[in-house]
Amino acid sequence: MARTLRLTDALAAAGAFAGPPPVPPPAGRFARPATPDDLLPALDALDGSVRAQVLDPLGRDVPMPALGRPRTLTLPAAGGVVAPARQADERTCGAAVLAMLALAGDPRRALELSRRPPGAAATFAAWQRALHDRATRGPGGARLWPAALGTPPWGAAAVARYGRVRYTHRVVGGRSAARVLVAAAESAAAGVPVPLYTGGDLAHGASTAVPRHVVLLTAVRGGVATIYEPSAARLHAVQLSGLVAAGGAGDGEPRLVAPALGGWPHVVWALLPRDARG
Secondary structure (H helix, E strand, C coil): CHHHCCHHHHHHHHCCCCCCCCCCCCCCCCCCCCCCHHHHHHHHCCCHHHHHHHHCCCCCCCCCCECCECEECECCCCCCCCCECCCCCCCCHHHHHHHHHHHHCCHHHHHHHHCCHHHHHHHHHHHHHHHHHHHCECCCCCECCCHHHCCCHHHHHHHCCECCEEEEEEECCHHHHHHHHHHHHHHHHCCCCEEEEEECCHHHCHHHCCEEEEEEEEEEECCEEEEEECCCCEEEEEEHHHHHHCCCCCCCHHHHHHHHHCCCCEEEEEEEEEEECC
16 A cells, blocks of 8 residues: 555545535536627637637537547637647646636637637647746735646636636545545536546655646546546546546556546546636
8 A cells, every 4th residue: 555655645634635525516507608698799700610619618519539549629719720728838737727627618718719820829828827827826926836836736726717616626535535536527527627636656756646737527428537638638538437446546447547647547636616606
């Protein structure tokens, strides 16, 4: 057991960042933000494929990728421009996930991005850096977390938005790990995407036994989960059972979902929806 120990197992054992997960939202209640009426003329003027991306940036309205055969997730962009939804640098995986989460919850922002086809990637990268900066600062603007260490879960939870939905965070470790990931899966199945932090364990070195990467659980259907992985801008399909098992400290099945987790074998933290505000 010692060789697969993670920092998050110790945190969970101590009761830090733990506690019961929030109650998942009722199915469909926040599944898709309503499209404002004033956007309809502009949307009608778009090419059909671009309009579909504006209204569905995470590709949830089309068939899931086949298991083991991920597909590239691209940004909404007119003019035939193909811009993969890729993280800007090694620090912004969390910010890329936050950006795609917000984009999926805000048709107005997605439409605005689609109108900048030559600069869609640059706009997405700039947005990531702005979100990363916000997530590493406190309410007064003071830097509370070294920017070079990525986006901390508590900072990401404070910044995360999906339409009117706001988020909290829970560590994934110890005996509560499966419960947190089941709550994450229920939220995604209800239509609310869930950011997940991934990492390694002591078997891979002490520096990996901490949160190392961030992905986005976008949907769950029929026992299969789809996950946006920002370093390669890929949308993966994995067995939900394997994803839940990846919250544990054991070997075996969790490794089957590692490509969807950015190459890491474990899920170690989750951002869960806590409420919706007007």
